[in-house]
Amino acid sequence: MRIIPKTENYETVSVSTATERREEDEKWFKRSEKPVYTYDLDEDNAKVVCITDGLTFLGRAIVKRLLLHGYTVRVIVNVPDDLEILRVMRDETATFHGRIEAVTAKLTETESLVDAFDGCNGVFHTSGFIDPSGVSGYSKYMAELEAKVSENVMNACTMTQSVRRCLMTSSLLACLWQNATQLELPSVIDHTSWSNESLCKDKKLWYALGKLKAEKIAWKIAENKGFKLSTICAALVTSTNILHHNPTPTIAYLKGAEEMYGHGVLATVDINTLAKAHLRVYEEMNKAAFGRYVCFDKVITQEYEAEELSKETAINLQKIRGDKYYYCYTDSTTLFSLSNRRLSSLMSTTSPISCLD
Numbered sequence: 001m002r003i004i005p006k007t008e009n010y011e012t013v014s015v016s017t018a019t020e021r022r023e024e025d026e027k028w029f030k031r032s033e034k035p036v037y038t039y040d041l042d043e044d045n046a047k048v049v050c051i052t053d054g055l056t057f058l059g060r061a062i063v064k065r066l067l068l069h070g071y072t073v074r075v076i077v078n079v080p081d082d083l084e085i086l087r088v089m090r091d092e093t094a095t096f097h098g099r100i101e102a103v104t105a106k107l108t109e110t111e112s113l114v115d116a117f118d119g120c121n122g123v124f125h126t127s128g129f130i131d132p133s134g135v136s137g138y139s140k141y142m143a144e145l146e147a148k149v150s151e152n153v154m155n156a157c158t159m160t161q162s163v164r165r166c167l168m169t170s171s172l173l174a175c176l177w178q179n180a181t182q183l184e185l186p187s188v189i190d191h192t193s194w195s196n197e198s199l200c201k202d203k204k205l206w207y208a209l210g211k212l213k214a215e216k217i218a219w220k221i222a223e224n225k226g227f228k229l230s231t232i233c234a235a236l237v238t239s240t241n242i243l244h245h246n247p248t249p250t251i252a253y254l255k256g257a258e259e260m261y262g263h264g265v266l267a268t269v270d271i272n273t274l275a276k277a278h279l280r281v282y283e284e285m286n287k288a289a290f291g292r293y294v295c296f297d298k299v300i301t302q303e304y305e306a307e308e309l310s311k312e313t314a315i316n317l318q319k320i321r322g323d324k325y326y327y328c329y330t331d332s333t334t335l336f337s338l339s340n341r342r343l344s345s346l347m348s349t350t351s352p353i354s355c356l357d
Contacts, residue, residue, distance in 0.1 A: 045162050049282075050074040050120040052107065052153060053127040055085045057249075058169065058237060061275035062124060063089070063100070069279060072099040076116055078106065107149045113156035117163050122282060125153045125168040125218075128249055138252035143210030150214035154221040154229070165228040167282045170215040172235045172294060173208035173253065176265045178336065189265060190339040191233070191292040207252035230281050230289060232343075234274055235267035235296035238312060250313055257315075258322030261306060263335045266320070267296035268309065280347055293343040 047070055054063040054075035066073050077083060086102055105116035107127060117123055127149055150168070157166045177195035178185055186193070194216075200209040215231055222229035236253045260266035277295050300306055303321070310317040 048072045051124040074101045117160040123166045146210035147213035158225040168231045170231040171211035174212040235269040238268045239271040266300040294340045
């Protein structure tokens with residue numbers, strides 16, 4: 001692990017400017033060097049967390065919400081370009097310079113992650129993957145990589161003395177790809193539902209497969225090690241100009257959108273709603289919260305809703321509704337219905353954290 005003490009020098013930057021920038025970065029990325037064995041785990045690191053990718057669209061939203069609620073956030077960076085993104089975050093969250101840190105770590109190496117997590121009370125595993133050579137930026141290879149990284153993160157969590165819990169960002173796609181020909185299949189898709197792995201492979205739904213395998217390996221390790229894990233199975237993330245902010249996950253999620261729309265399970269969630277859910281679930285994990293939570297705030301079932309989603313994501317309407325676009329609003333029933341009752345119950349029974357919600 002290496003806590004970033006400064007950014008890389010650029011030849012086009014003057015010496016004085018580079019020096020000023022290094023001094024700023026030392027303040028920005030500096031953290032205590034107190035070794036983990038001296039921590040009072042119930043006090044010193046109670047609000048210190050590590051996020052495996054705080055630079056994605058969702059990751060940045062979670063980081064900002066954590067900072068607003070008094071957390072110190074350690075952000076894992078992998079390449080020099082990440083530091084430039086962190087510079088932008090520094091400007092956007094200027095009030096919180098003392099509570100955001102950068103740490104270098106390789107998601108493919110468990111030991112590296114252990115070092116990065118050292119001193120943190122909890123871990124937010126939000127990492128997403130992009131393969132420019134894959135269709136829609138997400139390939140079969142990325143699905144395998146996502147599962148492997150999930151395994152590494154969970155093993156590192158269980159090996160790090162200070163870490164008490166992990167909140168993993170999964171996907172609703174890990175729940176909803178069911179085999180509709182199975183008569184005994186429940187009609188309600190909720191936190192107890194799991195997608196069919198063979199079906200995902202047959203349909204080449206690599207994004208769904210990656211999320212499914214990553215979550216399953218995480219639960220296997222958590223159960224075997226007795227480690228506290230929760231997962232949020234998020235619908236398609238939306239916001240203003242979403243395709244600009246989050247192109248690969250948006251396009252990859254919508255592979256198979258016609259079928260999801262036809263079965264009444266094409267759902268979305270606003271970025272702020274999802275970030276708020278992460279904070280709430282994580283804080284409630286300190287009490288009784290545990291397990292899976294389905295997160296969505298809208299189900300696309302009407303023609304006009306499909307048209308709105310098409311405009312919002314810049315995805316061709318035909319790819320969302322398909323030829324059988326009339327199905328959802330002409331038929332009185334659909335094969336499946338979505339339920340987020342578990343998360344809704346948690347969000348409604350917990351006291352508001354503050355007026356910042």
